[in-house]
Amino acid sequence: MLSASQLADRLALDAEAVCRHYLSAGRRAGNYWIVGDVANSKGKSLYVHLSGPRKGRWTDAATTQYGDLLDLVRESCGLVDFRDVADEARRFLNEPQARPVSSRRDDTPDSRPAERPAAERARRLFRMTERLSGTLADSYLRQRGILRASLHPALRFHPSCYYRDLASGRTSSYPALIAAVTDQAGTITGVHRTWLDPEGNGKARVEDPRRALGGLLGNAVRFRFPVHGPVPVMAAGEGLESMLSLSHVMPGMPMVSALTANHLAAFRPPAKCLRIYVAADADAAGRHGIEGLSRRAQTLGILPLVLTPELGDFNEDLRRLGPDRLIANLRGQLAPEDDWALLPA
Numbered sequence: 001m002l003s004a005s006q007l008a009d010r011l012a013l014d015a016e017a018v019c020r021h022y023l024s025a026g027r028r029a030g031n032y033w034i035v036g037d038v039a040n041s042k043g044k045s046l047y048v049h050l051s052g053p054r055k056g057r058w059t060d061a062a063t064t065q066y067g068d069l070l071d072l073v074r075e076s077c078g079l080v081d082f083r084d085v086a087d088e089a090r091r092f093l094n095e096p097q098a099r100p101v102s103s104r105r106d107d108t109p110d111s112r113p114a115e116r117p118a119a120e121r122a123r124r125l126f127r128m129t130e131r132l133s134g135t136l137a138d139s140y141l142r143q144r145g146i147l148r149a150s151l152h153p154a155l156r157f158h159p160s161c162y163y164r165d166l167a168s169g170r171t172s173s174y175p176a177l178i179a180a181v182t183d184q185a186g187t188i189t190g191v192h193r194t195w196l197d198p199e200g201n202g203k204a205r206v207e208d209p210r211r212a213l214g215g216l217l218g219n220a221v222r223f224r225f226p227v228h229g230p231v232p233v234m235a236a237g238e239g240l241e242s243m244l245s246l247s248h249v250m251p252g253m254p255m256v257s258a259l260t261a262n263h264l265a266a267f268r269p270p271a272k273c274l275r276i277y278v279a280a281d282a283d284a285a286g287r288h289g290i291e292g293l294s295r296r297a298q299t300l301g302i303l304p305l306v307l308t309p310e311l312g313d314f315n316e317d318l319r320r321l322g323p324d325r326l327i328a329n330l331r332g333q334l335a336p337e338d339d340w341a342l343l344p345a
Helices: 004-013 015-022 069-077 082-094 118-127 136-143 240-249 261-265 284-299 314-321 323-331 336-341
Strands: 027-029 032-035 046-049 058-060 155-164 171-182 188-195 210-214 221-223 233-237 255-257 275-279 303-307
Touching: 004 015, 004 069, 004 082, 015 032, 015 046, 015 069, 058 069, 069 082, 118 155, 118 171, 118 188, 118 210, 136 155, 136 171, 155 188, 171 221, 221 240, 233 240, 240 255, 240 275, 240 314, 240 323, 261 284, 275 284, 284 303, 314 323
Parallel strands: 233 255, 233 275, 275 303
Antiparallel strands: 027 032, 032 046, 046 058, 155 171, 171 188, 188 210, 221 255
């Protein structure tokens, strides 16, 4: 029985055939296969290396997802359990057509790859979760100074979430904090996973304990965000824990976490928004997100205002300086008419 890394290596030997089968909406361009995304949409955001030392590796520039061809099989087929991923890869490798084929599309039912939108895979994973309150994920956030996280429906807990090490191909499962990424209508388009140490000692000891799945572009994890009705003032930022820290001391303010600086820059504010507070992270990527969202807000007639932490981010402020100091810092940065959003100092 082939291991995960061996399956990935076998798929990489015939990378173009894998791409033609699972990403049939794409095309070859030099030494790359170009397509819109792992859900086989038209476009050119995702590229797969077809030769050289990185043969079989892929990256989606829009979502920052990346991986090998086994990950590509998992994403394109909407699979969650590794056993299903491995079975699908073995099925493909045993097929006679597991080699470069004509670019002519074959519409016979048996030859079409299983295509499931990334959002559907994210919703499937979210349905497998449980309430946050009293779980290991709730305890993890409480250790970070975030005491009321269980009040947010966007946050859930998965007791045994599949994890695959992209370098070694080894698979395992860990408990995980799951955050729903939604669009303006409240529809789940993606999820964010934070794998946790089973003993309660912070994040899991893995190479990459945080990953996103699904459609992030323009969307976000939303806290106290009304699905219907106007949102005249709101806050937006990058990191999940940083925005949860702000929500902890500003419980009346609708907020979103865009998860990365690039996605913060691309976030779509709601209609009729008048002011948007952009939560800063003290690094170059954070400045890129602030500048991008500020420009977008201004073109929509929205006033962007920047909130700056005293330390690296707002979670560090909450943990190290305490909520009273954080509230005092924010009070000096809010417009006077928005002081209602803060807890009493």
